[in-house]
Amino acid sequence: xxxxxxxxxxxxxxxxxxxxxxxxxxxxxxxxxxxxxxxxxxxxxxxxxxxxxxxxxxxxxxxxxxxxxxxxxxxxxxxxxxxxxxxxxxxxxxxxxxxxxxxxxxxxxxxxxxxxxxxxxxxxxxxxxxxxxxxxxxxxxxxxxxxxxxxxxxxxxxxxxxxxxxxxxxxxxxxxxxxxxxxxxxxxxxxxxxxxxxxxxxxxxxxxxxxxxxxxxxxxxxxxxxxxxxxxxxxxxxxxxxxxxxxxxxxxxxxxxxxxxxxxxxxxxxxxxxx
Amino acid sequence: xxxxxxxxxxxxxxxxxxxxxxxxxxxxxxxxxxxxxxxxxxxxxxxxxxxxxxxxxxxxxxxxxxxxxxxxxxxxxxxxxxxxxxxxxxxxxxxxxxxxxxxxxxxxxxxxxxxxxxxxxxxxxxxxxxxxxxxxxxxxxxxxxxxxxxxxxxxxxxxxxxxxxxxxxxxxxxxxxxxxxxxxxxxxxxxxxxxxxxxxxxxx
Numbered sequence: 001x002x003x004x005x006x007x008x009x010x011x012x013x014x015x016x017x018x019x020x021x022x023x024x025x026x027x028x029x030x031x032x033x034x035x036x037x038x039x040x041x042x043x044x045x046x047x048x049x050x051x052x053x054x055x056x057x058x059x060x061x062x063x064x065x066x067x068x069x070x071x072x073x074x075x076x077x078x079x080x081x082x083x084x085x086x087x088x089x090x091x092x093x094x095x096x097x098x099x100x101x102x103x104x105x106x107x108x109x110x111x112x113x114x115x116x117x118x119x120x121x122x123x124x125x126x127x128x129x130x131x132x133x134x135x136x137x138x139x140x141x142x143x144x145x146x147x148x149x150x151x152x153x154x155x156x157x158x159x160x161x162x163x164x165x166x167x168x169x170x171x172x173x174x175x176x177x178x179x180x181x182x183x184x185x186x187x188x189x190x191x192x193x194x195x196x197x198x199x200x201x202x203x204x205x206x207x208x209x210x211x212x213x214x215x216x217x218x219x220x221x222x223x224x225x226x227x228x229x230x231x232x233x234x235x236x237x238x239x240x241x242x243x244x245x246x247x248x249x250x251x252x253x254x255x256x257x258x259x260x261x262x263x264x265x266x267x268x269x270x271x272x273x274x275x
Numbered sequence: 276x277x278x279x280x281x282x283x284x285x286x287x288x289x290x291x292x293x294x295x296x297x298x299x300x301x302x303x304x305x306x307x308x309x310x311x312x313x314x315x316x317x318x319x320x321x322x323x324x325x326x327x328x329x330x331x332x333x334x335x336x337x338x339x340x341x342x343x344x345x346x347x348x349x350x351x352x353x354x355x356x357x358x359x360x361x362x363x364x365x366x367x368x369x370x371x372x373x374x375x376x377x378x379x380x381x382x383x384x385x386x387x388x389x390x391x392x393x394x395x396x397x398x399x400x401x402x403x404x405x406x407x408x409x410x411x412x413x414x415x416x417x418x419x420x421x422x423x424x425x426x427x428x429x430x431x432x433x434x435x436x437x438x439x440x441x442x443x444x445x446x447x448x449x450x451x452x453x454x455x456x457x458x459x460x461x462x463x464x465x466x467x468x469x470x471x472x473x474x475x476x477x478x479x
Binding site (some may be wrong): 078081082187221223224225226228229250251254265266267268270272274275 | 314316318415453457478479
């Protein structure tokens with residue numbers, strides 16, 4: 001009879017015990033104290049963190065193609081309807097061969113991806129070889145399952161390269177981990193999927209892939225109020241990752257795409273003169 | 276982004292100048308986080324010398340405008356004369372209060388020229404009129420536009436300056452509001468003419 005100890009499945013307090021003897025550790029949020037079971041609604045721990053009800057206001061996307069993986073993100077941060085920033089970096093450079101995208105709570109994504117970076121480096125030093133993308137994403141999933149129902153908000157993609165090739169994973173705060181070829185995450189993802197699904201081919205060249213990523217993000221920023229700012233594009237290949245575009249203003253893209261179609265881009269295309 | 280005034284989003288601003296008035300509005304029609312069209316009209320010409328700007332729930336913008344259009348048409352037919360801007364400003368207040376216990380979810384701004392003198396009035400959704408200020412804002416982006424207005428505004432500007440200032444204030448304000456923007460329109464009314472300009476703004 002195997003003695004099943006639930007604490008070995010990555011509940012938060014286990015991590016505190018493990019890290020006691022490491023010198024430079026990142027402080028961990030304290031373990032859940034109060035577990036509230038209700039008849040209707042999910043089990044909530046510490047009240048489910050109702051005070052900070054962040055929504056996934058963003059558009060991020062990633063897809064696998066013959067030359068590796070392309071990630072494209074917007075750069076808008078909003079608190080409700082207030083735009084707090086148009087210059088946020090939503091691709092987090094975990095290390096030279098792994099990238100993570102941010103959607104949902106910015107603090108949650110930044111913190112836990114930095115924690116993952118710490119873990120990857122420690123593994124590399126202890127074992128002499130780099131952590132695979134599959135293992136890195138699984139490690140993050142383990143953490144997030146431990147904090148399930150405490151109100152973390154994260155919808156991120158882990159993309160990277162290892163000895164078996166380039167891989168793309170989707171991880172979220174419910175503990176979901178999915179391997180896939182095309183993902184788009186955030187409030188603008190529905191608009192991005194429409195463009196992405198229309199023109200995606202595995203055999204695309206790098207230029208075509210970059211163009212597709214930019215277009216999909218642009219369309220999402222136009223329709224979704226919580227997405228905007230600039231488009232940042234990264235390419236992951238067998239030698240690591242490259243930043244293809246650091247920030248293309250979506251406003252410029254709007255008027256550029258309109259001009260390519262012979263339009264002005266000011267909302268009066270049907271010439272209805274509603275003013 | 277809850278609340279009935281935040282459902283559609285949108286921003287308006289009105290300013291007084293020297294013998295002229297200006298109104299500006301954004302052009303977004305959205306449903307919560309999704310943008311439906313970018314050419315929705317929020318400023319209406321009630322009469323040659325009266326403009327009505329409305330922000331709030333778009334269905335009520337349309338209905339309230341239609342109600343005011345009906346009122347002024349009937350007035351013209353019954354009294355056989357044009358309505359004075361101050362009279363219209365009062366009419367808006369009482370029309371709103373008529374619906375005190377089931378209000379129109381709009382915040383109107385009325386602007387007009389009465390014998391060359393600029394009139395600007397704003398209301399809450401149940402008809403409290405406020406007509407002593409030189410500029411007024413409304414809508415989800417209103418507070419952000421206030422900041423820009425306070426910085427750029429000076430009294431007794433001529434029409435060209437006023438157009439520039441109100442355009443800049445609207446754009447700066449809407450850039451910080453997720454629910455407003457997607458184009459802008461500026462109306463400048465003088466004794467001689469009404470000029471309408473479309474602003475080239477962020478479409479995001």
